[in-house]
Amino acid sequence: MMAKNDWTPVSVKKALLSQVQRALPTPMVKDLGLNNMSEFVDYALRETLGKIELKRFSHISTDGARVCILDSRVEPIGRLVSVMFHDDDVWCEYCDENVCVHIQYVWEIPEVRKALEKRNLKRPTSRPPAATGNKK
Ligand SMILES: [Zn+2]
Secondary structure, eight states: OOOOOOOOOOOOOOOHHHHHHHTTTTTHHTTTOOOOOOHHHHHHHHHHHHHHHHHHHHEEEEEEEEEEEEETSSTTTEEEEEEEEEETEETTTTTSSSSSSHHHHHSHHHHHHHHHHHHHHHOOOOGGGTTTTTTO
């Protein structure tokens, strides 16, 4: 459970607030595990951030176990980033890491995920960067 001081008040239009209050007791909202306004707003913001993050990247190509994506946030005009998969390991040539936003993104591309799973490559677990080089 999150500590109370991890939260901050946010202003929301009253009409929108009423809509959320009506939606809270519905099965669809309950199924999402949302029990109150704070959880609902938290969920909505995370969903939106996820969509924004997806727009940051675009899939360019997949060649064997090498996936090429465009990261539009690398200055000045974006940069092609390669993510390489080998056995059960994965590497981002740009970040020089095995845990990063690029690796997370390529696993969200359905055709890439399918291709990688066909090669028996497994989705990398979100190991903290400190675990780098500490492979089994
Ligand atoms: Zn990366």
